[in-house]
Amino acid sequence: MDLADIGVTGLATMGRNLARNLARHGYSVAVHNRTAARTHQLVKEFGGEGTFVPSEELAGFVASLKRPRRAIIMVKAGAGTDAVIDQLAELMEPGDMIVDGGNAHYQDTRRREAALREKGIHFVGTGISGGEEGALNGPSIMPGGSRESWEALGPILQDISAKVDGVPCAVHVGPDGAGHFVKMVHNGIEYSDMQLIAESYDLLRQALGVSPAELAGVFREWNEGDLGSYLIEITAEVLDQVDAATGKPFVDVVVDQAEQKGTGRWTVQSALDLGVPVTGIAEAVFARALSGHPEQRAAAAALEGPALSGVEGRELVEDVRRALYASKIVAYAQGFDQMAAASKEYGWDLDLGAMATIWRGGCIIRAKLLDRIRAAYDADPALPTLLADPDFAAELNAAQEAWRRVVTTAVRIGVPTPGFSSALAYYDGLRRDRLPAALVQGLRDFFGAHTYRRVDREGSFHTDWSGDRAEHPA
Numbered sequence: 001m002d003l004a005d006i007g008v009t010g011l012a013t014m015g016r017n018l019a020r021n022l023a024r025h026g027y028s029v030a031v032h033n034r035t036a037a038r039t040h041q042l043v044k045e046f047g048g049e050g051t052f053v054p055s056e057e058l059a060g061f062v063a064s065l066k067r068p069r070r071a072i073i074m075v076k077a078g079a080g081t082d083a084v085i086d087q088l089a090e091l092m093e094p095g096d097m098i099v100d101g102g103n104a105h106y107q108d109t110r111r112r113e114a115a116l117r118e119k120g121i122h123f124v125g126t127g128i129s130g131g132e133e134g135a136l137n138g139p140s141i142m143p144g145g146s147r148e149s150w151e152a153l154g155p156i157l158q159d160i161s162a163k164v165d166g167v168p169c170a171v172h173v174g175p176d177g178a179g180h181f182v183k184m185v186h187n188g189i190e191y192s193d194m195q196l197i198a199e200s201y202d203l204l205r206q207a208l209g210v211s212p213a214e215l216a217g218v219f220r221e222w223n224e225g226d227l228g229s230y231l232i233e234i235t236a237e238v239l240d241q242v243d244a245a246t247g248k249p250f251v252d253v254v255v256d257q258a259e260q261k262g263t264g265r266w267t268v269q270s271a272l273d274l275g276v277p278v279t280g281i282a283e284a285v286f287a288r289a290l291s292g293h294p295e296q297r298a299a300a301a302a303l304e305g306p307a308l309s310g311v312e313g314r315e316l317v318e319d320v321r322r323a324l325y326a327s328k329i330v331a332y333a334q335g336f337d338q339m340a341a342a343s344k345e346y347g348w349d350l351d352l353g354a355m356a357t358i359w360r361g362g363c364i365i366r367a368k369l370l371d372r373i374r375a376a377y378d379a380d381p382a383l384p385t386l387l388a389d390p391d392f393a394a395e396l397n398a399a400q401e402a403w404r405r406v407v408t409t410a411v412r413i414g415v416p417t418p419g420f421s422s423a424l425a426y427y428d429g430l431r432r433d434r435l436p437a438a439l440v441q442g443l444r445d446f447f448g449a450h451t452y453r454r455v456d457r458e459g460s461f462h463t464d465w466s467g468d469r470a471e472h473p474a
């Protein structure tokens with residue numbers, strides 16, 4: 001039997017298309033799925049696209065791989081992944097590679113990588129983004145794990161990844177769980193991006209009384225400029241869609257409760273631990289949570305809001321475009337800060353410019369903006385925040401008046417825009433020379449003797465608030 005170059009186990013939406021992508025690039029692909037029917041279906045439907053080596057059992061799947069073996073797991077993240085890893089580890093040998101392409105939590109990946117390293121098996125936690133279409137035609141691929149495994153896997157992954165200007169959207173992100181961390185932050189930014197788009201749509205629709213189809217035209221126009229991105233492009237598609245059963249706009253027949261599988265929430269949980277303010281992502285996660293409480297929304301429906309009045313059309317559209325762009329810069333800046341913090345915490349040595357490069361194509365957040373982010377990190381790899389890049393700073397300066405008008409209008413007419421508002425608050429917070437954090441420090445020292453530092457002297461101090469109010473070195 002001819003042995004396969006690489007294998008994929010887990011042949012649902014993502015795994016099936018990834019296997020086809022590999023086969024279309026000339027690799028012979030061992031394929032396996034817990035329920036064998038999926039394996040047979042793949043070979044029956046797409047067997048003509050390349051060389052597939054199907055197996056009904058995992059042992060047969062492993063036996064059908066060339067050494068050192070390369071097996072990609074594309075199963076439901078969580079217990080399913082652990083189950084498959086345990087079975088594969090029993091069947092594999094030192095030097096073999098297990099690639100987990102699912103959306104695993106990076107701490108699970110770190111645990112799995114350490115356990116398999118003990119057995120001499122390379123475990124490569126790999127972020128894969130692009131959904132069903134990307135998996136087939138070229139996703140963005142974010143592998144972690146050892147440098148040695150990258151040498152064996154890198155050429156294949158780069159081959160099947162998306163390309164932008166001939167550059168593959170796949171790079172060795174870093175060791176350990178770095179790949180899944182970066183994918184998690186990608187998804188966090190995805191949440192933030194979608195929330196900002198949804199706020200733009202909602203504000204324009206409520207304020208101007210325009211139809212979803214008219215707004216589709218606005219998004220289509222925006223897609224031609226700085227905002228050009230996959231998510232803006234598909235927003236126009238979704239807004240244009242008419243429900244066949246009712247003849248109503250598609251968005252009006254969809255239940256307005258946003259669901260989530262968890263990667264956005266993980267991003268915020270990790271950011272809290274790392275002390276990085278990812279306010280845009282947090283607001284996006286909370287906005288989904290708010291939408292998902294129909295009982296509270298029904299109970300609050302009688303609460304009063306302001307009357308809708310006095311909103312100018314064309315000016316508001318342009319203002320929202322500018323506010324969306326500025327808020328998007330903030331969302332990306334926060335996500336990149338989080339990657340920088342994790343890189344320091346875990347010693348991953350992440351190249352932030354390279355992360356922007358591999359997100360330019362294939363993935364859900366692909367956007368023109370990423371070229372600019374890459375250029376900013378090329379110019380200064382140690383950039384403390386993207387907001388300080390001279391080009392972004394100039395754009396934010398130019399957008400800020402419009403941004404304030406948008407938030408003011410939203411507040412005035414009672415349309416919630418937590419994404420826009422929190423991004424603007426972040427911008428204003430970061431640019432301030434003095435923050436009210438000084439008062440917070442004073443209060444902490446007052447009630448808990450928590451001490452504070454002074455602007456004019458080194459050291460920590462405590463004021464004897466309950467006594468003579470004299471200051472003492474702490």
Ligand SMILES: NC(=O)C1=CN([C@@H]2O[C@H](COP(=O)(O)OP(=O)(O)OC[C@H]3O[C@@H](n4cnc5c(N)ncnc54)[C@H](OP(=O)(O)O)[C@@H]3O)[C@@H](O)[C@H]2O)C=CC1
Nearest residue numbers: 010011012013014015034035074075076077080102103131
């Ligand atoms: N869908 C998307 O757009 C994206 C998904 N991902 C990630 O890729 C991975 C695959 O996603 P997707 O293709 O949507 O599939 P699903 O997440 O729906 O998972 C279904 C697959 O997992 C297998 N599976 C579940 N539990 C087990 C188990 N205990 N043992 C063995 N196999 C198991 C199923 O096998 P069976 O057929 O036998 O039930 C099936 O092949 C997930 O981790 C997902 O988070 C990443 C990027 C985008």
Ligand SMILES: O=C(CO)[C@H](O)[C@H](O)COP(=O)(O)O
Nearest residue numbers: 129130259260261262263364
């Ligand atoms: O990984 C992805 C894209 O890169 C998925 O589309 C993402 O998991 C969707 O997440 P959620 O269901 O939480 O909105």
